[in-house]
Structure formats: C-alpha cells, structure tokens
C-alpha cells in the first residue's frame with residue numbers, strides 16, 4: 001500500500017470515527033444519567049437525516065440553515081421521545097424501560113417507512129460540499145475533512161458546557177445522585193430533557209454528515225450505525241463521554257484500516273465491532289475509561 | 298416559622314411516622330432526637346418531599362409546601378444537608394458549593410456564599426479543587442453543611458451533621474451551628490448526640506417509633522428524667 005493510499009484510508013477512518021463518536025455521545029450521556037440504553041437513538045439519527053433531506057428538497061430554506069434547523073428539530077424530537085416513552089416508566093424495572101426503548105425504535109422506523117417510504121432516497125448534497133481534494137497525491141472528499149473538524153469543534157463546545165456551566169455541573173451531579181441533586185433545587189426533568197436534546201442534536205449533525213458521505217437514506221439506516229455506536233460507547237466505558245469519543249474513533253479507524261489492510265475481510269466489516277467489543281469486555285469489563293460504580297460513602 | 302402538622306409517612310405497609318406536629322420558630326435551633334429508626338430522617342425527608350406524605354401538611358409562613366416539588370421547596374429557602382453527607386463525589390469541592398447555590402441567580406451572591414463557607418471551613422478552601430469523593434469523612438461533612446448554606450437558607454435542616462466525626466470535629470460542627478444560630482439562622486437539627494443537641498437547642502422534640510413523646514425547651518429536656526434515662530445514659534448527673 002502506498003503512503004498516499006494509507007493517508008486516504010486514515011482520513012476516511014477518522015471521519016467515520018468522528019461520526020461514530022458523535023452518535024455514541026448520545027448513548028453514553030443518557031446512560032450516564034438514567035442508566036438506560038436508548039435503543040431509539042439510531043432511529044433519531046435517521047430522523048435527523050431525513051429532516052435535512054426534506055428541508056433541502058421541499059422548503060425554500062438554504063441548505064446551511066437546514067443543517068442547523070434539522071439538528072435542532074431532532075433535538076426536540078429526542079426530548080419528546082423521552083417524555084413519551086421513558087419518563088412515564090421512570091422507577092419501573094429496567095426491563096420494562098428497555099422494552100419501551102425497543103418499542104420506540106420500531107415506532108420510529110415504521111413511521112419512517114410509512115411517511116418517507118421504504119425505498120432508498122439520495123441525499124441532496126450541496127454542490128459546494130461535493131468535491132474531492134487532491135493534496136500531494138492523496139485525494140479525499142472534502143466532506144471527509146470537514147467531518148472531523150466539525151466533530152472536534154462540537155466536542156470542544158460540549159466539553160466546555162459540561163465542565164464549566166452550572167447546567168453541565170448539574171448533569172454530572174445527576175449522574176451520581178438524583179435525590180441529592182433535587183435537594184440543590186435542580187430541575188431533574190429539565191436536565192434530563194437537555195441531555196436528550198443534546199444527544200439527539202449531535203446524532204442529527206452526524207446524520208447529515210453521514211448523508212453527505214454515504215448519500216443513501218433508508219428508514220432502517222439507523223440500525224447498524226446505532227448498534228455500532230452503542231458498542232463504541234460500551235468500549236469506551238458507558239457513561240463516560242471521553243470514552244464514547246475514544247470508542248467511536250477506535251471503531252471507525254479500526255473498521256476502515258481492517259478492510260484496507262485485509263481486503264479479504266471486507267465482508268466481515270460489521271463483525272469487527274462485535275469482535276472488538278468482546279475482546280475489550282473480556283480484558284476490561286468496565287470499558288476503556290469506565291470506572292467501577294463503587295464509590296466512597 | 299415552619300409548621301408541620303399531623304405528618305404521616307408509610308413505607309410500603311409499614312408506618313414510619315404516625316402524625317407528628319412540629320413548630321420551628323424563626324431564629325431558633327430546634328432539635329429532633331430519637332433512637333435509630335425513630336423516624337427523624339423520614340421527618341426531614343417528608344418536609345422536603347423526598348418521601349411521600351401519607352397525611353399531614355407543611356407550611357412555611359402560611360405558604361403551603363405540602364405538595365411542592367423538592368426543587369420548589371428549596372426555592373422557598375429551605376435547605377437540607379442529608380444524612381450520610383451525600384456530597385457529589387465526582388465534582389470538586391467548589392463545584393459542590395456552586396451547585397448548592399443552583400437556585401441563586403446572582404453570581405455575585407454565589408461568590409460571596411463560597412467566600413463565607415470558606416471562612417467557616419478553612420479546610421475546604423485549601424481543597425477547593427479536590428474531588429469531593431477524595432475528601433476525608435469529616436471534610437465531606439463540612440462540605441455537606443457548607444453546601445446547604447449556599448442558598449442562605451431561611452431554614453437549615455441538618456441530618457446528623459456530626460455522624461462519624463472525631464470528638465474534636467464534633468465540637469467544631471456544634472460551634473459552627475451555634476455561630477450560625479447567633480447570625481440569626483433558623484435551624485432544625487437531627488442528632489444522635491442528644492446531649493450536645495439539647496444544650497444548644499431552644500426547643501426540642503423527642504421521637505419514638507414515629508410518634509412524638511416529649512417536647513420542651515432544650516434545657517428542660519436535658520433535665521427531664523425520661524430523656525436522661527433513654528438518651529443521655531450515664532451523661533446525666
């Protein structure tokens with residue numbers, strides 16, 4: 001493999017990893033606070049992509065505004081999903097909530113089939129983004145460069161939000177102890193809504209960039225990436241945001257480099273995530289950055 | 298003035314509180330003493346609506362708090378430092394204090410609050426960036442009390458603030474409670490250490506398996522024979 005080719009794969013892997021990271025954050029944030037695996041998260045990602053699709057094709061709104069509005073709307077959708085599917089179940093046994101999550105996932109997929117149609121649609125890529133750059137023999141899609149840049153920018157903002165703002169502190173407090181958090185006067189439901197909003201917003205940003213990079217939309221398009229990003233979150237240590245990002249990048253880069261170096265294994269591409277998951281959980285059951293949930297009392 | 302009337306709390310089928318009445322007058326220290334499992338924590342938790350009241354009302358200056366959400370009760374100026382410290386172990390000392398002031402919108406007031414807590418507990422100031430989970434037990438207790446002070450509460454409820462502390466630190470905590478009282482704070486204190494609590498209290502209640510069996514001025518209760526036998530043991534002269 002030439003260096004140029006390798007660089008190309010590296011860029012592709014990084015951008016796929018970025019997308020995984022963006023989606024994985026939603027899983028890990030929700031789990032961190034509610035100990036709930038939001039199985040509908042992959043479908044939220046799908047909804048975000050379709051919202052952008054319709055926004056571009058069927059409204060006069062310029063594409064760059066659509067790329068902001070669609071994630072905002074998807075954020076609201078995630079927030080509503082929590083209110084309808086999860087909040088009424090709070091305090092119920094975990095299995096009940098899990099089933100509600102799976103139900104929500106099916107509901108969104110079937111909504112998609114009914115309303116968007118089951119046939120694949122081509123994502124309308126804005127012309128300016130639809131170019132390939134060639135730098136000293138390495139040619140890559142412009143979007144593959146943009147994806148990591150936007151991802152990193154969003155991660156920096158998210159990190160600031162969680163570390164420095166009062167709402168971010170409240171999120172971290174909630175992840176530890178609901179009851180004491182409420183004694184601080186924290187609006188628990190409000191914070192949970194914000195967490196769902198952020199997770200869904202990021203998934204939609206990921207979805208739009210996914211649509212530009214792999215421009216085929218289907219109502220079930222969220223299933224496999226959703227599963228992989230859940231795995232990424234677990235690999236990184238579920239509940240830990242840095243871990244989810246790390247897991248996303250490991251998975252994305254690993255997947256691309258695997259098929260680059262061992263093209264025979266291309267068919268096993270999706271299996272890579274599961275194998276990696278098994279190996280990591282065997283070695284470190286808490287995931288790479290996860291801590292044991294015991295604490296000093 | 299905080300007024301608790303006919304408070305009942307049940308856990309499952311078992312009743313933990315069977316109709317208790319408390320009056321906490323402004324600028325007083327009122328203490329609630331009783332054996333383990335008597336229902337002291339349940340009383341404080343029911344006031345904050347952390348547990349459901351089966352019956353009864355809670356009023357603060359004619360405002361009905363009975364059915365308010367916990368966060369809204371906090372907004373009325375009532376703070377609880379819960380039993381067992383419950384600091385946010387994954388947050389720094391300072392972040393814990395900032396969250397204590399979550400309902401305070403004026404950032405200047407938050408700064409002043411932190412300053413005051415550090416004055417009260419210089420140990421916390423030295424450790425302001427330390428993760429609360431790595432503090433010693435006594436330091437965590439100081440943080441829990443300091444955190445409850447951050448809203449400058451109209452009523453400060455402390456659930457066993459001296460639990461698990463070395464005798465010297467216990468004295469420190471009681472000194473601080475006395476000092477807060479002197480500054481005009483209203484305090485509802487739950488304590489294992491009945492003697493010390495009654496010594497500083499204006500008024501006291503004795504709780505036995507969910508029922509109030511005795512009440513009176515702090516000094517009075519100290520002299521009461523039943524209290525001496527049941528809660529002060531050999532300490533009674």
Ligand SMILES: Nc1ncnc2c1ncn2[C@@H]1O[C@H](COP(=O)(O)OP(=O)(O)OP(=O)(O)O)[C@@H](O)[C@H]1O
Pocket residue numbers: 308309313331332333334335336337338339340380
């Ligand atoms: N969440 C709960 N579920 C079931 N029973 C409970 C619960 N919390 C308290 N109880 C029971 O209610 C009774 C009163 O408990 P509470 O914690 O109020 O006592 P306490 O006076 O604070 O005791 P201590 O001095 O040990 O802290 C006890 O019998 C306890 O077992």
Ligand SMILES: [Mg+2]
Pocket residue numbers: 337338339380456
């Ligand atoms: Mg107690």
